[in-house]
Amino acid sequence: MDQARLVVSDAVVVAAAGTPPKEIREFVGRVTTGQRAVSVAVMRSPAGWVEPPQAPEFEEHTAVLSGTLVVHCDGERIEVRAGQSVTVPAGVRVQYETPEGAEYVAVCLPAFAMDLVNRG
Numbered sequence: 001m002d003q004a005r006l007v008v009s010d011a012v013v014v015a016a017a018g019t020p021p022k023e024i025r026e027f028v029g030r031v032t033t034g035q036r037a038v039s040v041a042v043m044r045s046p047a048g049w050v051e052p053p054q055a056p057e058f059e060e061h062t063a064v065l066s067g068t069l070v071v072h073c074d075g076e077r078i079e080v081r082a083g084q085s086v087t088v089p090a091g092v093r094v095q096y097e098t099p100e101g102a103e104y105v106a107v108c109l110p111a112f113a114m115d116l117v118n119r120g
Helices: none
Strands: 012-014 023-028 039-045 059-073 076-081 085-088 094-098 102-109
Touching: 039 059, 076 085
Parallel strands: none
Antiparallel strands: 012 023, 023 039, 039 102, 059 076, 059 085, 059 094, 059 102
């Protein structure tokens, strides 16, 4: 059995867009491990959080652990509840919000980077 090559003892809290502020804890990615191919982060988003629209250059897979994540994508409003997941392909215009708060895991391919988000 191969041994672990890198153990991340403490995830790095990275800046988050949107209001009110949410917490992003990156476990794997450009900030924490230097990984450019994939990022894995846990988000804790308060009630009423809304993120600006974006068209990221990465595919994002999101698994909701608690609460509900609302995803506005291609003119649709999709509610993703605890125990469900959603995938948004790269280049698709999307906006996320948590009207009642949520905790979720986001996996981005390639890894999340501010210059790949394309907000606005």
